[in-house]
Amino acid sequence: METIIREGSPKTPYVMLDGEKGLIEIKGRSIPENSVEFYKPLIDWLDTYGEDPKDTTTVNVQLEYFNTSSSKCILDIFKKLELIYKKGTKVQINWYYEEDDEDMFEAGEDYQSIINIPFSMFEMEE
């Protein structure tokens, strides 16, 4: 399966979707005006990956900032992962946030409360 790598930009995060390793990483900032345009190809990739996923899929999310327009798209990604998880494969979401960043911690809690999937939060020291 094709691996997608997107380098980060001032408004969009670094993204890696590696179908061979079952590894997904989203890092940096996600504040584009048109989030749907940015996330659509990633969601399409997940649809294809979900047809024949690896036994274990690990998802690392380490965002510095994200806007409310991205928040819905990030949830869409998690919902796709939830479908994969429900098929019986292992899926683990790791949500990283900087020490003292209560806003990012709470954002993690929001997702944790909405989706039914193993979701761990990790505080990173500055």
Add this chain to the structure above:
Amino acid sequence: MGFDLDKWVLHKMQGEVLLHYVGEITSDKITEALTKIESNLNIKNEKNIIRKKVFNVFVECIQNLFHHVDESPKASDIENKGKFGIIILAKDNSFYRISTGNFVRIDKINIIKDRVDQVNSLSDEEIKSVYRDILGNEDITIKGGGGLGMLDIVRKTGNKLEYSVYTYNKELVFFALDVYIS
């Protein structure tokens, strides 16, 4: 005496102004503004938590303008004909203030006022719960966060939104919003 835009801008330029933009709100202008804020030494020297909050809330405020402003009046005193908006980031003593201003069609102003009043009427816990409800709801517009913006601002700042509405002409009013980050 009608609404005086220049006077309003001047009034909002109190304190130490870190950024001031009057004009068309485009994606490129937003990028420029964000770069300017990030390179501002005062903000760079702030505690991480404040720096991130100011940046995040500024993003919501300016993108709120980008997604929702109406066209400016085609009057000679305001030449922009696109998405005209004003945004000012200032530091007043211990808090940061983000002031935005934009023209709104008279028939739409009550919807906006009701929306802000409703957000302001919620407790911290209610804000959190309504935010989660909307986030988890499928029907969110492509345009933005489906009304999450205002909630997000209040949730992150912990402060109520302050707004004023000024009559501009028969069709338009000027909507001014102040957001405080302490």
